[in-house]
Amino acid sequence: MKLRTIILNTFKEAVRKKLLLIVIGFSLLLLAASGVLVPLSLGEESKIIMDFGLGSISIFGILLAILIGSQSVFNELERKTIYFIISKPVRRETFIIGKFLGLLLTFTTVIFILVVWFYVILFVLTGLHPASILISVFLSYLEIVIITAFCIFFSTFTSPIFSSLFTFLLFVVGRLAPDIQLLASKTANPFAHFSLQLVYYVIPNLSNFNVRGMVVHSELVSHNHILFTIAYAFIYTIILLVSSSEIFRRKDL
Amino acid sequence: MRPIKIEKLTKIYPKFFGNSTKAIDNVTMSVEQGEIFGFLGPNGAGKTTLLKMLAGLLYPTSGQIWILGQTMHSFSAKQSMGFLSENPSFYNHLSGFELLDFASALFGMPAEKKTKRINALLQKVGLGESGNIRISDYSKGMIQRLGIAQALVNNPELLILDEPLSGLDPIGRKEFKEIILSLKEEGKTVFFSTHILADVERICDRVGILHKGKLLRIGELNILLSERQRSISLSFKPSEHRKTPSLPDAKLTAEGYWNITVNGEKLQKVVASLLKDGAHIISIIPETVSLEDFFVSEIEKNET
Numbered sequence: 001m002k003l004r005t006i007i008l009n010t011f012k013e014a015v016r017k018k019l020l021l022i023v024i025g026f027s028l029l030l031l032a033a034s035g036v037l038v039p040l041s042l043g044e045e046s047k048i049i050m051d052f053g054l055g056s057i058s059i060f061g062i063l064l065a066i067l068i069g070s071q072s073v074f075n076e077l078e079r080k081t082i083y084f085i086i087s088k089p090v091r092r093e094t095f096i097i098g099k100f101l102g103l104l105l106t107f108t109t110v111i112f113i114l115v116v117w118f119y120v121i122l123f124v125l126t127g128l129h130p131a132s133i134l135i136s137v138f139l140s141y142l143e144i145v146i147i148t149a150f151c152i153f154f155s156t157f158t159s160p161i162f163s164s165l166f167t168f169l170l171f172v173v174g175r176l177a178p179d180i181q182l183l184a185s186k187t188a189n190p191f192a193h194f195s196l197q198l199v200y201y202v203i204p205n206l207s208n209f210n211v212r213g214m215v216v217h218s219e220l221v222s223h224n225h226i227l228f229t230i231a232y233a234f235i236y237t238i239i240l241l242v243s244s245s246e247i248f249r250r251k252d253l
Numbered sequence: 254m255r256p257i258k259i260e261k262l263t264k265i266y267p268k269f270f271g272n273s274t275k276a277i278d279n280v281t282m283s284v285e286q287g288e289i290f291g292f293l294g295p296n297g298a299g300k301t302t303l304l305k306m307l308a309g310l311l312y313p314t315s316g317q318i319w320i321l322g323q324t325m326h327s328f329s330a331k332q333s334m335g336f337l338s339e340n341p342s343f344y345n346h347l348s349g350f351e352l353l354d355f356a357s358a359l360f361g362m363p364a365e366k367k368t369k370r371i372n373a374l375l376q377k378v379g380l381g382e383s384g385n386i387r388i389s390d391y392s393k394g395m396i397q398r399l400g401i402a403q404a405l406v407n408n409p410e411l412l413i414l415d416e417p418l419s420g421l422d423p424i425g426r427k428e429f430k431e432i433i434l435s436l437k438e439e440g441k442t443v444f445f446s447t448h449i450l451a452d453v454e455r456i457c458d459r460v461g462i463l464h465k466g467k468l469l470r471i472g473e474l475n476i477l478l479s480e481r482q483r484s485i486s487l488s489f490k491p492s493e494h495r496k497t498p499s500l501p502d503a504k505l506t507a508e509g510y511w512n513i514t515v516n517g518e519k520l521q522k523v524v525a526s527l528l529k530d531g532a533h534i535i536s537i538i539p540e541t542v543s544l545e546d547f548f549v550s551e552i553e554k555n556e557t
Binding site for chain 2: 012253
């Protein structure tokens with residue numbers, strides 16, 4: 001009941017933000033504008049449009065998660081609205097989980113709108129509506145879940161600017177994880193090798209969530225990969241939420 | 254069971270560089286059931302720190318707090334407690350009604366009871382007409398009123414209010430005092446901090462004075478004030494055969510009377526002497542010690 005109340009309040013607060021409406025509006029426009037790529041696609045219009053559309057959904061989702069996620073907890077502390085909640089019989093952990101799930105509810109709604117719109121555009125332009133798109137969107141969504149959990153984690157001890165910056169850097173490095181491992185394997189210096197390996201194992205390997213190329217080229221994404229990625233996202237998120245709750249539980253407000 | 258019991262409470266804010274700040278220094282006190290307790294202190298005395306610890310927002314460095322017989326952060330204590338922070342801030346995207354609905358849900362109140370209770374509270378704090386307006390459009394005084402309403406939403410046994418009178422206009426203050434007195438009549442306990450001494454004087458059963466984190470004084474207001482030796486102003490007319498009185502400290506007033514200020518112990522002697530000389534006593538007026546005088550002198554005493 002209390003958790004649901006915090007989730008719904010976070011959702012209401014996020015959807016009433018102008019920033020969210022701007023990003024959604026821009027995403028819808030950009031997806032609609034993918035039609036301009038058709039003359040450049042040399043007969044591969046469906047692949048180009050799918051690649052562009054799935055990439056846009058993923059990037060806008062991540063952008064929203066970083067921009068709104070990194071402000072969410074911090075704003076409660078900064079504006080002191082947190083006193084209203086924590087002085088009542090609410091566990092601090094409940095607050096953190098509620099904020100996280102409220103943000104996810106917001107992002108789920110946004111992704112849903114974008115996906116429906118993308119299907120409409122794709123069907124109008126190519127006559128196709130492949131279900132495999134949903135696999136790519138689902139894995140991108142799991143990536144957004146991890147990024148949101150990181151935003152919450154950083155927000156418990158830094159300002160929104162640092163939280164956004166740290167999360168963005170983590171996103172970039174996470175996407176480059178296979179390259180970091182490759183670099184580590186080719187580095188002779190033991191210290192550099194160890195450091196790169198450490199970075200590889202500590203940061204999430206976000207390349208696991210990117211199956212856009214496979215979907216666009218009609219390759220089958222194995223069930224094992226999907227299950228592994230779900231478990232990977234789940235474990236990472238749980239670790240981040242437990243750490244965030246623990247930091248927040250000890251925090252002087 | 255005492256609604257608030259504090260033992261040897263200390264709060265230190267550590268600093269990475271320089272000296273740490275001791276905001277609360279070994280405070281021991283308690284608040285009795287059904288009383289209105291005023292917590293006084295100049296700015297920076299540590300009042301807000303102490304109140305935030307009572308509300309479970311800050312952790313003490315050392316010492317113990319019991320709220321309604323339960324240790325700090327106990328759910329059952331928070332279930333029966335209302336808290337208003339200093340300069341409160343609420344969710345701008347909600348209306349006043351929605352905020353109270355949110356607060357009720359955090360107390361797990363059943364839906365059927367909520368609406369009636371919320372509407373009654375909005376009326377009680379003078380926001381009956383503004384319940385559906387967004388908080389972003391509220392004035393400071395309206396936010397303060399809403400803050401009081403959200404602190405009352407769970408019909409608490411204990412109310413902890415940090416500077417509840419700030420931001421309220423004179424009418425708002427009068428209404429707030431009436432609300433507080435009505436809560437006392439219902440047997441509730443109210444603990445509030447303020448620096449507006451005139452308001453404390455009229456509604457508080459007991460007061461505590463905090464300065465630089467230390468509790469300087471605590472007690473019933475009239476007893477604390479009567480501890481001060483009161484001076485008495487005495488006006489008289491000397492007998493017709495004496496042009497000037499025999500009392501060297503007496504001064505002639507513009508009205509043509511003589512006036513002398515004496516303390517309580519000397520009053521009997523002075524009056525007896527004047528009557529013996531055939532003087533005519535016009536008035537004997539005790540000079541009352543205001544809370545403000547008392548407060549300032551206690552702070553000054555601690556400074557020196």
